[in-house]
Structures are given as C-alpha cells and as structure tokens.
Amino acid sequence: MPGSGEFLGKMILAAGFLLVIVGGTTIALSKVKMFGLGRLPGDIFIQKGNYSFYFPLVTCILLSVLLTVFFNLLFKR
Numbered sequence: 001m002p003g004s005g006e007f008l009g010k011m012i013l014a015a016g017f018l019l020v021i022v023g024g025t026t027i028a029l030s031k032v033k034m035f036g037l038g039r040l041p042g043d044i045f046i047q048k049g050n051y052s053f054y055f056p057l058v059t060c061i062l063l064s065v066l067l068t069v070f071f072n073l074l075f076k077r
Contacts, residue, residue: 042058 040056040058040062043058044053044055046053
C-alpha cells in the first residue's frame with residue numbers, strides 16, 4: 001500500500017496530540033473542583049488500614065449522560 005507509512009505516522013502524531021490535550025485538561029480540572037464531581041453519593045470508596053480504593057461510579061454515569069447529550073446536540077443530523 002503506497003503511503004501507508006505516512007498515514008500511520010500521522011495517526012500516531014494525532015493520537016499523541018490528543019493524549020497531551022486530554023492529560024492537560026485532566027490536570028487542570030483536578031485543580032478545580034467542578035460542581036462536586038468526583039465525590040458524589042454512590043461513588044465507591046473503600047479504606048482499610050493503609051489500603052484505599054476509589055471508583056467514581058455515579059460520576060462516570062453522570063459524565064457519560066452529559067457528554068452524550070452534548071455530542072448529540074453538537075452533531076445533530
């Protein structure tokens with residue numbers, strides 16, 4: 001396939017750029033506690049001795065619903 005190396009290179013660069021953007025946004029948002037996200041009732045937090053486990057179940061569901069609505073409005077056909 002001619003040019004497949006060039007295409008692969010562009011895809012790797014695009015993926016890397018996307019990871020930088022997502023990582024930067026995650027770091028920036030972790031400094032700002034938006035609307036109490038991350039500690040909602042229903043999020044799972046277990047602490048025993050020096051071990052702790054946290055899984056933001058309700059936060060994930062809420063973000064999924066909000067992003068679904070946002071993208072459906074954005075890319076409405």
